[in-house]
Amino acid sequence: MRRDIFQAIADPTRRAIILLIASQAMTPNAIAEHFNTTRQAVSKHLRILAECQLVTQEQSGREIYYQLNGNKMNEIDQWLEQFKKIWESRFNELDKVLLTLKNNKK
Amino acid sequence: MRRDIFQAIADPTRRAIILLIASQAMTPNAIAEHFNTTRQAVSKHLRILAECQLVTQEQSGREIYYQLNGNKMNEIDQWLEQFKKIWESRFNELDKVLLTLKNNKK
DNA sequence: ACCATTCGCAACCGATTATTTGCATATATT
DNA sequence: AATATATGCAAATAATCGGTTGCGAATGGT
Numbered sequence: 001m002r003r004d005i006f007q008a009i010a011d012p013t014r015r016a017i018i019l020l021i022a023s024q025a026m027t028p029n030a031i032a033e034h035f036n037t038t039r040q041a042v043s044k045h046l047r048i049l050a051e052c053q054l055v056t057q058e059q060s061g062r063e064i065y066y067q068l069n070g071n072k073m074n075e076i077d078q079w080l081e082q083f084k085k086i087w088e089s090r091f092n093e094l095d096k097v098l099l100t101l102k103n104n105k106k
Numbered sequence: 107m108r109r110d111i112f113q114a115i116a117d118p119t120r121r122a123i124i125l126l127i128a129s130q131a132m133t134p135n136a137i138a139e140h141f142n143t144t145r146q147a148v149s150k151h152l153r154i155l156a157e158c159q160l161v162t163q164e165q166s167g168r169e170i171y172y173q174l175n176g177n178k179m180n181e182i183d184q185w186l187e188q189f190k191k192i193w194e195s196r197f198n199e200l201d202k203v204l205l206t207l208k209n210n211k212k
Numbered sequence: 213a214c215c216a217t218t219c220g221c222a223a224c225c226g227a228t229t230a231t232t233t234g235c236a237t238a239t240a241t242t
Numbered sequence: 243a244a245t246a247t248a249t250g251c252a253a254a255t256a257a258t259c260g261g262t263t264g265c266g267a268a269t270g271g272t
Contacts, residue, residue: 010116011230015185022192029248041231043250048229062239062248070193076186079121080179086128087176117260135218147261149220168218168269 003052005075013037014045018054018068025058025067109157111181119143120151124160124174131164131173 009015017031032042046066049055054072058065115121123137138148152172155161160178164171 004118006118006121007116010113012110012112013230015112019189019192022189023196027248028250037230038232039249040233040251044230047250064249068193073186073189073193076182080182080186083125083128083179086125087174087179090129119260133218134220143260144262145219146221146263150260153220170219 003048005052005054005072006079008049008052008054009076011045013041014049017042017045017049021055021066021068022070025065027063027065031066109154111158111160111178112185114155114158114160115182117151119147120155123148123151123155127161127172127174128176131171133169133171137172 009018013035016035020026020031020034028039028043028046031046032039035042046055050057050066052072054069055066056069058067115124119141122141126132126137126140134145134149134152137152138145141148152161156163156172158178160175161172162175164173
C-alpha cells in the first residue's frame with residue numbers, strides 16, 4: 001500500500017484525531033466518543049495513521065493507547081519549506097527583471 | 107463537492123504540479139509534458155486545484171496559464187501551527203509533572 | 213475559408229476508500 | 243468459571259478517485 005503522510009492528513013476525521021491525541025495518548029474507544037462514527041471506523045483510521053508511522057501503540061492490559069509521533073509531522077513541514085523556497089525565488093526572479101528594467105532606464 | 111486543500115495535496119502528482127508552477131505559470135500542455143500522464147489527466151488535477159483555489163487561470167488567446175495562489179498554502183501552515191501549539195503544550199504538561207516530582211523529592 | 217492546436221466537459225472503467233456489520237481474541241470483573 | 247469490556251480482523255457495500263477516451267468549442271496559422 002502506498003500510504004504517505006499527505007494521504008493520512010487528507011481525511012478530516014484523521015486530522016481531528018491527530019489534534020485530539022496530540023495532547024494526550026488515548027484508546028480507540030475514547031477517541032471514538034469524540035466523533036459521530038463507530039469504534040471500528042476510528043480503528044481503521046488509526047490503522048492508517050499507524051501504517052505511515054504517525055501514531056504508535058502502547059498496550060496496557062486490554063487497552064491500547066495510541067500516541068502521536070510528532071516527528072513524522074516534520075515531513076509536511078519539509079515539503080512546505082521546499083515550496084516556500086521555490087515560491088520566494090520566484091519573486092527574486094521578478095526582482096531581477098525589475099532591476100534590469102531599472103538599469104535599462106539609465 | 108467538499109474539496110479542501112488537504113485533499114488537494116494528497117496526490118503526489120498534484121504536489122509535483124504545485125512545485126512546478128510555483129516558479130512560473132504554465133499551460134496544461136506544458137505541465138503534462140513533465141509527467142507520464144495525458145493532458146486530460148493533468149487537466150483534471152488542475153480542476154481540483156482550481157476548485158480549492160490553489161491555482162488561478164489566466165487566458166491568453168487559446169492558451170490558459172495556470173498560476174499558483176501561494177496565499178492558499180498558508181492554510182496548511184495554519185493547521186500545522188495549530189498542531190505544534192498543542193504538541194508543545196503537551197511537553198509543558200510533562201514539565202509540570204517532572205517539576206512536581208522534583209519538588210516532592212525535597 | 214480551412215485546418216491544426218489548445219483546451220474543457222462528460223462518460224466510462226478499474227482501483228481504492230470509508231464505513232458498517234459480524235466475529236474472534238484477550239483481558240478485566242464478579 | 244461466567245460475564246462484560248476492549249480491541250483487532252475480515253467481508254460486504256457504497257462512494258470516490260485517478261486515468262483514459264471521445265467529443266465539441268474557441269483560437270491561431272496558412
